[in-house]
Amino acid sequence: PNALPEEQRTPAWHRFLAQYRSYMQIVLVAAAIVSLVIQEWTTAILLIVLTLLNAVVGLRQEGKAESAMNALKSMMKATARVRRDGREAEIPAEQLVDGDVVLISAGDQVPADGRLIEASALQIDESALTGESVPAAKETGPLQGTGLSPGDQTNTAFMNTPVTHGSGLMIVTATGADTELGKISGMLSATEKEVPPLTKELDRLTLWITGAAGLTMIVMFALGRQRDQAWDVLFVSAVSLAIAAIPEALPTVTQAILSVGSLNLAKRSAIVKELPSVETLAFTSAINSDKTGTLTMNQMTAVEVLSPTDRYTVSGTGYGLEGKVHHAAGSAAGIEDAILPYVVASDAKLVGGAVVGDPTEGALLVLAHKAGLDTDA
CATH class of the missing domain: 2.70.150.10 (Calcium-transporting ATPase, cytoplasmic transduction domain A)
Structure with missing residues (x-):
């Protein structure tokens, strides 16, 4: 098919296990195993349930984002006008x-x-x-x-x-992957993914907490032996203290906050595929653009019209139809004669507040609307 190659779908079990890559999840699993060894059954069960909750929340959010992306793709089915067997026909672009x-x-x-x-x-x-x-x-x-x-x-x-x-x-x-866009898509898919800043910070925090808990356990064990306390009692007490020092709810709280952030982004028509991306976006303070300024709105606005005898000023911004034409100087009956040629010669169209066609011609169509002209007629 004439389509860009789609990313291979990762099996559900693989995505579930991927939720256990974070250091905090690994520490919680290790703490659960140690709790089982020292027969702290309640603590062990609680830790296992927490890790499962963290994994399920992350997996569910990724699934929602993927469903939204698939829904968008299904809405954007492109068509092409072709000439086959001497006749014109409109077919799905994938069939080219x-x-x-x-x-x-x-x-x-x-x-x-x-x-x-x-x-x-x-x-x-x-x-x-x-x-x-x-x-x-x-x-x-x-x-x-x-x-x-x-x-x-x-x-x-x-x-x-x-x-x-x-x-x-x-x-x-x-067609497809052989096009210039397909080559760019291939390069993007080959790019190694970076670890989000929030994940790095949480991993660093987990290492500090684990190190502090381990050091406390060793000091407690050494002080207890100096007082001739029993090995087994010391071991259980030291491990319990170390487990207590780990903030078990931290991943769950983080996932919940990021989920709220992703919902707020979705309300503004932005879909994030992975939860940590929410924090990455929030962490962005500047976007660097090249000299062409491609990251502009790409909208133009007519703000003044000059004819040999008259001058008009126009309010409003972008392609919004809100705005008025003010006759600043001259004695002409109206602006219609001055702008009619631009409207007649235009190939652009206004569709749902957006311009289809040349940006300059689109700006002149908006001007005509503000002047009260029936552009379709």
Whole structure:
């Protein structure tokens, strides 16, 4: 299928055991085993139940995040307009193969990598691949040289890049993992995962607590032997003291707090796959961006209109339709004559508060709405 390779699903038992990788879980299991050895049955059962609770909470949260991700994927089924047997048809993008002839126009997502054979004022937003915030103009002529970067391949359209202007015809040359996006996806999956800051801090704290408990046990044992106390009584007392020094509820409390954080993020349309990521996001104080400022909202706003005889100021920000046109100078009856050509020549559309098409044309459509024009008509 023409789809990016999905991460192989980890078996449930493997994910359950992975919950026992943290130092605190390991210490709690060790403490439970020692409690069984010294026949502290109640303590042993309590510790085992706590470790199981910690594991189940973590596993359940990961499962909820995975279900949400799968639901999002199922909602985002892409389609492609193809020309097969001399007729146009719309098919699921997953069914594209090399050699398919695909039609693309403003508002479409390019469904695969392909060589352009027709391009009419075609512009494609390739910021995800190149970092350039300005849409790339496309043409059909041959290129000079080999091994060119995606930004220099002006006669090629790349998978999952949005068409902002014009239309074109392309022949599919790569699908799925063989596309430029697929190569990036492969590199990301090969990247070694880092341990989240919170996990590092909890592991460090666990080591300090374990070390302090162990030192206390040794000191207590030595002082007891100086007073000629029995070996077995000393051992049980020292181990009990060490177990008492371990904050058994710490993982459970941490999981509960992170779960609340993940719910708050979900309310703001952000899904975290692993619970410690909640703290990692909260720990972020700055995001560094390159000179192109790709991490902007990518929204433009018309704030002033000048004609040979009149001047208008416009309120509002972004693509929101809230705002008014104020006639600051001149004697014209209205702004319609000044902005009508921009609306007639626009390929963009306003859909649910978002612009489909060129950002500049989208800003001019919003301006027309504020001026009271029926843009569809």
